[in-house]
Amino acid sequence: xxxxxxxxxxxxxxxxxxxxxxxxxxxxxxxxxxxxxxxxxxxxxxxxxxxxxxxxxxxxxxxxxxxxxxxxxxxxxxxxxxxxxxxxxxxxxxxxxxxxxxxxxxxxxxxxxxxxxxxxxxxxxxxxxxxxxxxxxxxxxxxxxxxxxxxxxxxxxxxxxxxxxxxxxxxxxxxxxxxxxxxxxxxxxxxxxxxxxxxxxxxxxxxxxxxxxxxxxxxxxxxxxxxxxxxxxxxxxxxxxxxxxxxxxxxxxxxxxxxxxxxxxxxxxxxxxxxxxxxxxxxxxxxxxxxxxxxxxxxxxxxxxxxxxxxx
Amino acid sequence: xxxxxxxxxxxxxxxxxxxxxxxxxxxxxxxxxxxxxxxxxxxxxxxxxxxxxxxxxxxxxxxxxxxxxxxxxxxxxxxxxxxxxxxxxxxxxxxxxxxxxxxxxxxxxxxxxxxxxxxxxxxxxxxxxxxxxxxxxxxxxxxxxxxxxxxxxxxxxxxxxxxxxxxxxxxxxxxxxxxxxxxxxxxxxxxxxxxxxxxxxxxxxxxxxxxxxxxxxxxxxxxxxxxxxxxxxxxxxxxxxxxxxxxxxxxxxxxxxxxxxxxxxxxxxxxxxxxxxxxxxxxxxxxxxxxxxxxxxxxx
Numbered sequence: 001x002x003x004x005x006x007x008x009x010x011x012x013x014x015x016x017x018x019x020x021x022x023x024x025x026x027x028x029x030x031x032x033x034x035x036x037x038x039x040x041x042x043x044x045x046x047x048x049x050x051x052x053x054x055x056x057x058x059x060x061x062x063x064x065x066x067x068x069x070x071x072x073x074x075x076x077x078x079x080x081x082x083x084x085x086x087x088x089x090x091x092x093x094x095x096x097x098x099x100x101x102x103x104x105x106x107x108x109x110x111x112x113x114x115x116x117x118x119x120x121x122x123x124x125x126x127x128x129x130x131x132x133x134x135x136x137x138x139x140x141x142x143x144x145x146x147x148x149x150x151x152x153x154x155x156x157x158x159x160x161x162x163x164x165x166x167x168x169x170x171x172x173x174x175x176x177x178x179x180x181x182x183x184x185x186x187x188x189x190x191x192x193x194x195x196x197x198x199x200x201x202x203x204x205x206x207x208x209x210x211x212x213x214x215x216x217x218x219x220x221x222x223x224x225x226x227x228x229x230x231x232x233x234x235x236x237x238x239x240x241x242x243x244x245x246x247x248x249x250x251x252x253x254x255x256x257x258x259x260x261x262x263x264x265x266x267x268x269x270x271x272x273x274x275x276x277x278x279x280x281x282x283x284x285x286x287x288x289x290x291x292x293x294x295x296x297x298x299x300x301x302x303x304x305x306x307x308x309x310x311x312x
Numbered sequence: 313x314x315x316x317x318x319x320x321x322x323x324x325x326x327x328x329x330x331x332x333x334x335x336x337x338x339x340x341x342x343x344x345x346x347x348x349x350x351x352x353x354x355x356x357x358x359x360x361x362x363x364x365x366x367x368x369x370x371x372x373x374x375x376x377x378x379x380x381x382x383x384x385x386x387x388x389x390x391x392x393x394x395x396x397x398x399x400x401x402x403x404x405x406x407x408x409x410x411x412x413x414x415x416x417x418x419x420x421x422x423x424x425x426x427x428x429x430x431x432x433x434x435x436x437x438x439x440x441x442x443x444x445x446x447x448x449x450x451x452x453x454x455x456x457x458x459x460x461x462x463x464x465x466x467x468x469x470x471x472x473x474x475x476x477x478x479x480x481x482x483x484x485x486x487x488x489x490x491x492x493x494x495x496x497x498x499x500x501x502x503x504x505x506x507x508x509x510x511x512x513x514x515x516x517x518x519x520x521x522x523x524x525x526x527x528x529x530x531x532x533x534x535x536x537x538x539x540x541x542x543x544x545x546x547x548x549x550x551x552x553x554x555x556x557x558x559x560x561x562x563x564x565x566x567x568x569x570x571x572x573x574x575x576x577x578x579x580x581x582x583x584x585x586x587x588x589x590x591x592x593x594x595x596x597x598x599x600x601x602x603x604x605x606x607x608x609x610x611x612x
Contacts, residue, residue, distance in 0.1 A: 016455050143544055145564075244459035265467070
């Protein structure tokens with residue numbers, strides 16, 4: 001059963017990945033001649049001819065599709081129109097900066113959101129609970145670009161404590177990480193609270209209390225692992241939010257990552273780079289979702305069994 | 313079953329006396345929800361009457377009065393909220409920007425809800441490979457951050473207003489599709505549907521007249537979740553300079569261009585930002601309340 005669960009998930013992930021590649025192929029072909037779009041204007045006739053054969057533009061459409069998938073698998077996304085280099089390379093150079101920012105924001109939102117949510121659940125209907133939930137709603141409704149600008153106004157312009165652009169020092173990270181992580185922290189707080197409340201009302205919690213287990217052990221050992229399941233799912237969804245958030249955050253704080261690269265590439269119509277970013281993000285998301293699914297199946301054996309039998 | 317009575321009560325509450333129904337609803341609202349509802353009503357008035365409310369046209373320049381602070385901060389009385397780098401009246405631009413942002417959000421949400429619901433019905437009706445492929449597209453859309461997809465489409469096809477609104481409409485259709493499919497499948501098992509079918513009612517009649525009203529409340533709930541998301545998507549993209557293009561204006565675009573003047577004229581960025589923030593906040597709070605009212609099982 002378990003093996004089947006993982007296999008079904010894996011096949012689904014591969015299919016989604018194929019859809020991502022097909023999506024890019026379709027908009028690429030619908031919007032014009034790829035050699036016009038993906039090669040610099042000053043490309044030599046030889047280069048154009050080389051790519052024409054490589055992409056098989058003289059061949060029927062289905063063969064072009066197979067060739068396209070093949071070239072994508074080999075990391076061949078065309079040449080960046082901006083700096084005449086391999087598009088994939090241009091994108092990969094920016095990955096570490098985005099990864100650094102994204103992971104820090106993820107850790108920030110987990111460290112802030114989950115304890116707040118658990119705390120609110122344990123003190124249900126208290127003032128602290130209400131404050132936490134107001135924070136969660138505010139975090140959700142606050143557009144990250146506006147939060148970023150308010151932070152700059154306060155900490156750079158007024159107090160002059162923090163630098164507002166670049167990524168040179170650790171100080172440069174504080175505002176971007178807070179900006180990017182805030183919305184996720186709000187959602188996590190909200191979900192951890194409701195997951196915790198759900199678990200606290202279960203009969204096994206009463207049993208644990210009746211047999212005299214100390215409060216800390218009941219919460220840490222019995223409640224939290226069970227409450228973790230929905231929280232992990234939400235966390236998986238939030239990764240996508242972090243990627244879109246990175247587009248805005250990196251632009252606001254001039255952070256040299258993929259998000260800023262994509263925004264620049266779209267405004268300059270540097271389509272090979274756009275293509276490479278979309279495929280890379282798609283790949284990352286599919287892999288992340290797969291990991292979340294596996295994690296989910298590992299945390300909750302019930303999912304493994306029922307999930308595989310439904311084929312979902 | 314609960315859905316059914318809910319649907320009847322809802323319709324019963326609005327048809328006989330619309331006014332008395334509304335006053336009854338209003339009297340039941342908590343103060344915070346009431347404030348949010350009033351704020352949104354005000355926003356809606358701005359959306360409808362922007363031309364009457366705005367003291368100036370959004371593109372009208374007053375170059376002698378550039379970067380003036382709001383009048384309550386020592387600015388001039390002609391421009392309550394101050395002016396931007398071209399001397400355009402900020403209040404008027406916020407009014408027109410609100411109209412644009414609300415228009416795009418409503419259009420986008422309605423398009424997404426319609427497409428998604430229709431596709432959900434189709435998937436539930438035809439089952440088989442149609443359902444499978446619909447669910448595959450649902451998975452696809454759910455797996456990539458939509459903003460990336462939107463940027464890719466706009467980059468390849470070039471940005472224009474109609475395409476931008478359509479792209480906004482594609483945001484979130486998959487949730488409606490998934491939701492509708494699931495609910496239609498479960499509703500089809502209910503006695504009232506099987507008996508309608510036995511009586512020879514056409515599928516269109518069953519879906520439109522009988523199932524849709526019963527699943528409407530869940531769809532409305534989804535609508536209230538989707539609406540602020542669309543506002544944030546539109547404002548984010550316009551903020552990046554990749555959404556609404558000048559000379560048109562939107563709240564996100566104003567914020568984006570105000571970024572260059574944070575040191576000298578913070579109000580250009582802050583007032584549109586506040587407007588976006590309060591609108592999404594009000595919709596979220598009102599949506600939360602509506603969710604609890606329409607679907608008591610969701611209450612946490």
